[in-house]
Amino acid sequence: MEANPNRVHYYHAEVSALGGRLDAPFQQVADVQAPLSLAPSGGYASARTEAFKLQGVLSFKCAYSQVAGSVSSKTGGWTTLATVAVEGLNILDVLSADKVVMQISAEHPPEGYEPKVSFIGTHFENLRIGGYCADPVLDLGLCSPGGNRYPTKSCFEDERFLAAVAEQYRRMLDEKCLPPWLKDRQIPEWVRARYTWDNSPARRQEKGFVLCSLVKEIRGEFPGRPFGNVIEIPEFGKVFLGELIVDHNSFRLLGVRLELGCPTQGAFTMATASVEGRTQP
Numbered sequence: 001m002e003a004n005p006n007r008v009h010y011y012h013a014e015v016s017a018l019g020g021r022l023d024a025p026f027q028q029v030a031d032v033q034a035p036l037s038l039a040p041s042g043g044y045a046s047a048r049t050e051a052f053k054l055q056g057v058l059s060f061k062c063a064y065s066q067v068a069g070s071v072s073s074k075t076g077g078w079t080t081l082a083t084v085a086v087e088g089l090n091i092l093d094v095l096s097a098d099k100v101v102m103q104i105s106a107e108h109p110p111e112g113y114e115p116k117v118s119f120i121g122t123h124f125e126n127l128r129i130g131g132y133c134a135d136p137v138l139d140l141g142l143c144s145p146g147g148n149r150y151p152t153k154s155c156f157e158d159e160r161f162l163a164a165v166a167e168q169y170r171r172m173l174d175e176k177c178l179p180p181w182l183k184d185r186q187i188p189e190w191v192r193a194r195y196t197w198d199n200s201p202a203r204r205q206e207k208g209f210v211l212c213s214l215v216k217e218i219r220g221e222f223p224g225r226p227f228g229n230v231i232e233i234p235e236f237g238k239v240f241l242g243e244l245i246v247d248h249n250s251f252r253l254l255g256v257r258l259e260l261g262c263p264t265q266g267a268f269t270m271a272t273a274s275v276e277g278r279t280q281p
Contacts, residue, residue: 004110009078012276013038017063020268034065042069061088078108082273094236099125102255102271114151117143132222136215156248165212169197172228181221215242237261250276
């Protein structure tokens with residue numbers, strides 16, 4: 001039972017295992033796999049997809065997802081869970097992973113409006129690039145600067161969270177933070193254009209969201225060049241790991257996002273989960 005029966009909580013969660021499009025050498029849309037949406041009143045739902053294959057470009061062995069919304073028996077708060085996993089992922093025999101799991105849980109308080117958010121369960125298993133191990137280092141506490149307490153302000157407005165994101169951007173643009181094995185130590189112009197941090201309140205409100213990542217760095221020696229959570233791979237494209245989009249009310253986590261370049265061109269996202277929630281009054 002809700003600790004405060006005079007309030008109503010509207011749940012919101014969405015997940016999908018894969019979606020996107022192929023632009024070249026031919027055009028084809030990849031239908032969204034294992035999609036789910038949570039009812040505003042909460043509850044539970046799950047979905048599963050087996051043996052997906054998009055020509056010789058992209059495949060996975062299986063994918064599953066679940067969403068849930070319920071009242072916490074300990075606090076009386078409203079808890080929302082979104083989980084999605086993709087197993088046996090393979091893209092053009094260049095990028096592969098045994099398993100990619102993205103999970104978000106949020107608990108909205110009986111009094112107040114700002115939820116506690118956790119990403120525990122999120123992980124990559126045996127991520128490989130060109131057969132070489134790539135080990136993403138995660139910061140699962142990125143959106144929990146206050147520990148296990150209910151926050152007093154939105155993560156979107158929290159100074160400690162914004163400082164952590166600013167540090168992510170700084171490291172992406174700092175040649176000194178590149179791995180020592182990398183010979184080409186120039187930061188590409190497209191990285192500078194996308195990841196130059198502007199935290200002015202006016203600019204942040206104009207955009208309405210903050211883009212960051214749960215991936216602090218990618219360890220290992222592999223084909224391509226890593227910049228924070230991003231990998232640029234010659235004749236393949238760009239790989240973005242653990243991207244997180246935060247606004248006033250929601251958290252959206254993208255396990256793997258691809259911008260494929262020459263000769264195969266297209267855009268895909270894999271293992272996407274989002275959580276939101278609103279309480280009235």
